């Protein structure tokens with residue numbers, strides 16, 4: 001990456017401060033761009049879901065890995081539960097979505113709650129392992145909540161078999177005017193659900209898979225307690241990436257934690273953070289990190305900069321740390337502050353090998369929280385920061401009351417935020433589509449076929465607030 005006209009910025013920059021100019025290009029199609037990473041984590045699109053309790057759970061993990069991204073399960077979840085989630089994710093189908101299954105005697109009320117758990121908006125009614133009906137929101141609307149689903153389900157099923165090619169499945173759904181179909185194996189057992197959109201996406205994305213062909217998933221550990229014991233349990237459970245995560249990553253306890261994890265000889269990439277300087281990056285790499293996580297204070301749930309004045313505008317932080325990591329043959333992830341597809345492109349231009357996103361994904365149907373509706377009828381989920389007093393209270397549940405109260409005083413995050421579900425993009429897959437189409441286009445503007453070429457070729461300029469405002473679309477006349 002280089003700055004336009006050789007300019008050397010006089011102050012640190014965040015994503016909004018910068019823009020990219022097009023280069024001469026011989027990449028003639030956005031589909032010719034390969035977005036897979038070189039950092040060993042196996043992502044085929046450069047996105048990682050942040051290890052936050054309100055965001056990264058099993059549904060998020062399977063859905064994002066199926067499209068080539070990676071989810072990191074937070075350190076606050078008990079290790080037995082994380083192991084279970086890893087196993088579950090690895091048993092998911094690479095193409096078909098996991099169905100919600102209902103017994104014929106399930107009530108409409110129960111079915112309504114469960115439907116909110118799937119962006120495809122349907123549940124399959126089964127007898128044994130076989131599908132016998134389908135219910136969608138429409139079938140349940142205006143029906144007494146104590147009615148059983150066998151009275152309202154549609155029995156006229158169009159199914160596809162699990163060996164179907166996705167283009168053929170798209171055509172079958174299109175011809176029969178269906179949005180989705182249950183998928184069955186040769187013996188009629190339910191395998192999953194395929195939507196028209198899912199058939200399309202299966203051709204546009206490649207799942208992130210491990211050596212056994214199962215979906216990938218990562219897990220985080222903190223720097224307190226027996227780090228080696230917890231890390232070895234996570235490795236045993238099959239975690240494909242280990243993230244050692246704390247607010248101030250450039251500290252002695254982090255270096256000790258890294259050493260303890262390295263001594264386990266993990267055969268997976270080890271990520272450590274967070275830092276925002278070249279020295280911090282080098283020290284973590286020397287202590288054994290393969291990837292350094294960069295970002296102090298840009299997160300949407302984060303109050304660190306307001307509380308402490310500490311942090312650094314994210315574009316400059318990523319640029320400096322990525323350059324230090326590259327000199328040592330290692331990588332950085334840009335963590336936090338991503339609010340538009342352009343921010344992902346800029347983080348990669350600055351040299352990140354993957355971009356971590358939290359809050360943007362909180363308001364999607366795949367995040368673990370319950371779906372609420374506000375006074376205006378808008379759907380939302382509740383999110384919170386991992387350094388908020390709410391998270392600290394949960395994390396320290398086994399401490400004495402005094403210790404808990406003391407620790408909760410050092411809060412650096414928001415305890416309750418409403419993250420609205422965009423009616424046009426309710427699923428994390430819709431948001432991923434938006435980000436990836438923007439990113440593919442950024443790469444072709446830069447004349448890059450790969451992320452390495454993108455970083456090499458990107459030309460970045462510095463803009464005023466008016467420059468940023470000019471780029472925003474106007475939805476009404478002025």
Ligand SMILES: NC(=O)C1=CN([C@@H]2O[C@H](COP(=O)(O)OP(=O)(O)OC[C@H]3O[C@@H](n4cnc5c(N)ncnc54)[C@H](OP(=O)(O)O)[C@@H]3O)[C@@H](O)[C@H]2O)C=CC1
Pocket residue numbers: 051222223224245246247248251274295296297298299302304336385386387395407410412
């Ligand atoms: N990227 C960011 O900007 C930030 C991210 N977070 C996220 O919040 C989560 C919780 O992290 P964390 O608060 O580190 O909790 P941890 O539970 O990991 O504890 C942090 C440990 O480091 C010690 N410590 C020393 N200096 C600091 C400092 N300046 N800030 C925080 N701890 C310090 C603490 O001791 P003692 O309590 O005795 O001081 C404690 O032992 C993580 O997921 C982290 O990524 C949190 C803040 C900023």
Ligand SMILES: Nc1nc2c(ncn2[C@@H]2O[C@H](COP(=O)(O)O)[C@@H](O)[C@H]2O)c(=O)[nH]1
Pocket residue numbers: 050051052274295297298299300301302303304335336337338356357358359360384385386387388412413414
């Ligand atoms: N200072 C704090 N930072 C936090 C907290 N919870 C999470 N985080 C960081 O934010 C990113 C995600 O950023 P987003 O803009 O995409 O939401 C996450 O990975 C952490 O590094 C917090 O309570 N305080």
Ligand SMILES: [K+]
Pocket residue numbers: 297298299300301302303
């Ligand atoms: K912030």
